[in-house]
Amino acid sequence: MAEEKQQDTTQRDMDGVNCLAYDEAIMAQQDRIQQEIATSNPLVSERQDLSVLKMEYAQDDIVYQQKIKDLHKKYSYIRKTRPDGNCFYRAFGYSHLESLLDDSKELQRFKAVAAKSKLDLVSQGFTEFTIEDFHNTFMDLIELCEKQQSQSELLNSFNDQSMSDYVVVYLRLLTSGYLQREQTFFQHFIEGGRTEVEPMSKESDHIHIIALAQVLNTSILVEYMDRGEGGTVNHHVFPEGGEPRLFLLYRPGHYDILYK
DSSP, X not given: OHHHHHHHHHHHHHHHHHHHHHHHHHHHHHHHHHHHHHHHSOSEEEEEEGGGGGGGSOTTOHHHHXXXXXXXXXXXXXXEEOOSSOHHXXXXXXXXXXXXXXXXXXXXHHHHHHHHHHHHHHHHTOOHHHHHHHHHHHHHHHHHHHTTOOHHHHHHHHTSHHHXXXXXXXXXXXXHHHHHHTHHHHTTTOSSGGGGTSSXXXXXXXXXXXXXXXXXXXXXXXXXXXXOTTSSOEEEEESTTOOOSXXXXXXXXXXXXXXX
């Protein structure tokens, strides 16, 4: 009897070791994948001709080829973002600041909104010293745009991992704060509250776009390219009725930037 118990205990220990080894192998594989993605994809790419999308799908993939053709009716260029779970925030941040380089009036409005946003978060209960570095980096980039920063300089800033990630974190905090302030409206759409928004690499969905567009009073148009029927790409403007300043392409799990 004692021998059987010892065998059971030994088997459980072996099973535990095997499960741990399996989990570690999965984590190692995920790390390798992320490293490969990081090596082959900049955080934000140079602007490219929209025709590059055609090469990402087989020529006989009729659904996507038709939808790419439909996109060509409205857009000429695309700027890609790294598929790391932060692509929406990075695409939004870069695209919007890029649009402000040639619009000083909107830049001043946006700067005022961004400057006030930290106080709004603190008043909600966010700890000031934990968010101020992220806010300062965000404001630094806005002020660089104010000093007539070039597109190439802005692109370099967004490809600086530390600076770029700080902007992403702050945009996530703004999104989280708005979802909490308007929790009555969003309660039927979200589970987990701010914990589902703030972690890096957590993919975004519909409500996060709504929240960020509202909190920064910025209009976004998203083109949705998926395997739905019809051969055309559907789009949605956030908030509804707005005049979009930036245009994003959504493919399942990923956002890139589009240009007219």
